[in-house]
Amino acid sequence: MHPGTDAPATTGPWPGLTERVTSELAGSLNLRRTALRLLDLLRPAFADWVVLALPELRTGRLVLHGGAELTATTPVTARVDRERGLGHVLSSGRTDVLHVDEDAETGLEAMIPNAGLRAEAAALRPADVAGIPLTARGTTIGVLVLVRGTRRGFPAEDIAFAEKLAGRAALAIDSAQLYEDRTHVAAVLQAGLRPPVLPELPGARIAARIRSAAAHLDLSGDFYDVLGSGDDWLVVLGDVCGKGVEAAVLTGRTRQSIRTAAYFDRRPSQVLTALNTVLYEADASRFVAVVCVRLRPIGDGSSAVASVAVAGHPPPVIIRAGGTIEQIEAVGTVAGVLPDLAFREVDVRLHLGDTMLLFTDGIYEARGADDFYGMDRLVELLPGYAGAGPEPLCEAVEQDVCDYLGGRPHDDMALFAVTWGR
Amino acid sequence: MSAFDTADAVARFGRALVSVDTTAATGLVGELLEHGADPVVVLVEVIAAGQRAVGMHWQRGEWTVAREHAATGVSAAAVEVVAGYARRVPVSRGRVVVACAEREWHALPASLVGHALRAHGWEVTLLGASTPAARLSQYLHDLGPDATAVSCSVLGALPASRRFVEATTAAGIPVLAGGSGFGQDDRRALAIGATAWAPGAYAAVEAIAALPPVVPAAPPLPAAAVAEQAQLERAHPRLLAGLRAGWSFAASVLTGSPAVADSLESVVKDVLDQSLHAVWAALLTGDPRPIPETAAWVAELLAARGADPRLVDELGELLTSVLVDFPLSHALMTEAR
Numbered sequence: 001m002h003p004g005t006d007a008p009a010t011t012g013p014w015p016g017l018t019e020r021v022t023s024e025l026a027g028s029l030n031l032r033r034t035a036l037r038l039l040d041l042l043r044p045a046f047a048d049w050v051v052l053a054l055p056e057l058r059t060g061r062l063v064l065h066g067g068a069e070l071t072a073t074t075p076v077t078a079r080v081d082r083e084r085g086l087g088h089v090l091s092s093g094r095t096d097v098l099h100v101d102e103d104a105e106t107g108l109e110a111m112i113p114n115a116g117l118r119a120e121a122a123a124l125r126p127a128d129v130a131g132i133p134l135t136a137r138g139t140t141i142g143v144l145v146l147v148r149g150t151r152r153g154f155p156a157e158d159i160a161f162a163e164k165l166a167g168r169a170a171l172a173i174d175s176a177q178l179y180e181d182r183t184h185v186a187a188v189l190q191a192g193l194r195p196p197v198l199p200e201l202p203g204a205r206i207a208a209r210i211r212s213a214a215a216h217l218d219l220s221g222d223f224y225d226v227l228g229s230g231d232d233w234l235v236v237l238g239d240v241c242g243k244g245v246e247a248a249v250l251t252g253r254t255r256q257s258i259r260t261a262a263y264f265d266r267r268p269s270q271v272l273t274a275l276n277t278v279l280y281e282a283d284a285s286r287f288v289a290v291v292c293v294r295l296r297p298i299g300d301g302s303s304a305v306a307s308v309a310v311a312g313h314p315p316p317v318i319i320r321a322g323g324t325i326e327q328i329e330a331v332g333t334v335a336g337v338l339p340d341l342a343f344r345e346v347d348v349r350l351h352l353g354d355t356m357l358l359f360t361d362g363i364y365e366a367r368g369a370d371d372f373y374g375m376d377r378l379v380e381l382l383p384g385y386a387g388a389g390p391e392p393l394c395e396a397v398e399q400d401v402c403d404y405l406g407g408r409p410h411d412d413m414a415l416f417a418v419t420w421g422r
Numbered sequence: 423m424s425a426f427d428t429a430d431a432v433a434r435f436g437r438a439l440v441s442v443d444t445t446a447a448t449g450l451v452g453e454l455l456e457h458g459a460d461p462v463v464v465l466v467e468v469i470a471a472g473q474r475a476v477g478m479h480w481q482r483g484e485w486t487v488a489r490e491h492a493a494t495g496v497s498a499a500a501v502e503v504v505a506g507y508a509r510r511v512p513v514s515r516g517r518v519v520v521a522c523a524e525r526e527w528h529a530l531p532a533s534l535v536g537h538a539l540r541a542h543g544w545e546v547t548l549l550g551a552s553t554p555a556a557r558l559s560q561y562l563h564d565l566g567p568d569a570t571a572v573s574c575s576v577l578g579a580l581p582a583s584r585r586f587v588e589a590t591t592a593a594g595i596p597v598l599a600g601g602s603g604f605g606q607d608d609r610r611a612l613a614i615g616a617t618a619w620a621p622g623a624y625a626a627v628e629a630i631a632a633l634p635p636v637v638p639a640a641p642p643l644p645a646a647a648v649a650e651q652a653q654l655e656r657a658h659p660r661l662l663a664g665l666r667a668g669w670s671f672a673a674s675v676l677t678g679s680p681a682v683a684d685s686l687e688s689v690v691k692d693v694l695d696q697s698l699h700a701v702w703a704a705l706l707t708g709d710p711r712p713i714p715e716t717a718a719w720v721a722e723l724l725a726a727r728g729a730d731p732r733l734v735d736e737l738g739e740l741l742t743s744v745l746v747d748f749p750l751s752h753a754l755m756t757e758a759r
Contacts, residue, residue: 039636040636
């Protein structure tokens with residue numbers, strides 16, 4: 001190989017390997033998968049035994065990936081000496097090669113700081129061990145420990161080649177580490193914004209669905225919540241302005257405001273009034289459409305009264321056990337843009353087997369080949385699911401709307417169904 | 423091998439599905455597990471068996487779609503009981519992501535396989551029905567699983583399943599394919615680039631353990647077939663309209679209003695969708711069998727609804743003629759006849 005020039009892909013002792021390291025490691029942003037891929041590419045052709053030593057970004061703890069078992073990960077418990085072996089390659093960013101004889105100990109302990117892995121490597125002796133630094137973006141982020149047994153040795157050109165490979169691999173590993181670190185931050189923040197796990201209601205069955213507009217995110221501007229206890233529950237479904245992460249943060253605030261308001265007064269009209277005031281005072285340009293339903297059993301629990309109030313949101317639809325559909329006449333202004341709003345409640349009765357379906361505008365405004373999905377289509381679909389229960393109903397609506405979309409992009413979509421009776 | 427009377431359990435579970443009795447179904451499953459039944463055996467021999475019967479009831483025109491969905495809801499609740507038991511098994515293996523690709527709405531088989539794997543010590547992430555490939559990809563980056571399992575029961579979901587295979591193998595992750603959409607052997611699964619195929623939950627448990635830790639990116643599918651399948655997908659509404667207008671059975675039930683579940687109109691839509699999807703599947707996998715298999719399914723569906731059996735041949739001829747501008751598909755249809 002000529003210094004200063006890139007050898008063509010097909011020349012050299014390991015044809016195409018550099019290119020494969022570059023292209024295949026680009027396929028995953030997951031650290032573990034990237035490490036596995038690198039180990040798989042190097043073993044057994046380039047080296048008989050390989051370990052990837054990577055300090056974890058968050059904890060600083062050194063982890064050894066690979067060995068005889070490709071998928072193994074081994075944390076290093078002993079202190080790593082910065083002056084010798086692995087520690088030296090990490091701190092100096094310089095390659096270190098050592099020869100391990102039949103009987104001599106020659107520094108293997110410093111290069112492989114784990115007894116089990118060291119025994120695997122020692123079984124190959126007489127062997128040669130190379131510690132190649134993984135340096136990316138100016139920092140040595142890890143060490144590639146390669147072992148060749150049976151007197152294969154590491155000629156200088158192979159060391160140079162390994163350093164070049166390590167340079168390519170280090171970029172992919174560094175990216176995966178940064179991604180993992182950011183993912184951790186996002187996951188912790190996101191945990192509080194996820195749709196809640198639904199509680200068991202004593203007198204009713206409930207189900208909910210959210211399909212996010214951003215296909216890869218579990219975050220949306222549509223939300224639902226169920227709060228209460230005993231025989232007094234509040235079901236909330238809503239849609240905040242905007243999409244994606246910004247909208248999801250607003251749904252988090254909205255859900256919290258509703259929970260706090262409902263702690264003092266569970267009447268839907270009062271919950272919405274409080275929400276409106278809080279949102280208006282925080283930022284009058286942000287608005288939220290919400291439907292609130294308070295559920296309380298009547299008498300022996302064979303029926304319930306549902307008090308419904310809406311703020312700029314489509315009212316729920318009732319699918320009676322016998323298949324008739326009733327649209328609840330409830331109206332109210334969207335919350336957050338005007339001060340001092342009052343909301344009106346409408347009371348309806350739910351009998352055994354009746355289902356109340358709450359849905360956001362992403363459902364009927366889903367745009368298919370030529371038109372919106374529309375309320376008519378929804379109302380035609382529902383009678384067939386009378387008595388089917390909340391989960392099958394939500395599933396059927398979601399499926400019908402998605403079929404109608406035919407793969408086109410859509411807004412956030414949320415569904416919530418309550419069927420009275422266990 | 424089961425520690426319980428399977429025939430009796432199946433009969434009781436079947437009765438619970440018929441009467442949409444969630445309490446009876448979950449009670450039965452809980453009872454079996456309390457008496458030491460293997461969770462996977464309960465999933466496969468009792469719940470999956472009951473669910474297959476539900477599908478047959480619809481196919482024979484005995485059950486409405488809503489009734490089928492309601493029974494499926496009962497099965498799903500029963501699966502949750504098993505899942506609770508499976509979660510008690512300590513995680514001793516790697517992680518698997520189990521998902522259905524877009525157009526696949528039958529989430530139950532996937533969740534069944536997921537819980538079977540969980541019962542065998544795998545950590546399982548279930549992504550559920552009709553998952554976009556971008557969402558799967560995000561999970562693969564975030565979790566770095568040892569394998570992906572893709573469940574496909576309808577032929578129309580095969581193109582999206584291929585996108586799952588691409589997303590998965592691009593990250594070096596092996597992918598296990600299963601479900602009736604892949605047919606009775608591994609040909610279609612391997613054709614779309616899956617690492618392995620499993621015909622059921624037991625086989626999936628074995629196959630997952632035997633997958634290699636790293637796989638190369640799946641090679642591209644034949645370009646001409648991929649291009650033509652994409653054209654068919656774009657032309658689907660037009661082709662559907664052509665079939666609807668030309669097939670005498672469709673004309674006889676045409677109402678012009680949206681297809682309400684269980685109407686003959688909706689059965690016609692299912693039949694026409696499936697027939698075109700069979701051509702997609704044959705194109706992408708190089709396996710012509712989806713075409714005669716779908717014809718047989720249509721024949722059963724029509725027979726159960728008292729329609730003239732010759733209508734199936736008429737549909738075949740019509741399909742061949744509307745696909746005249748799609749050379750590969752046209753050839754497939756001509757060969758199939």
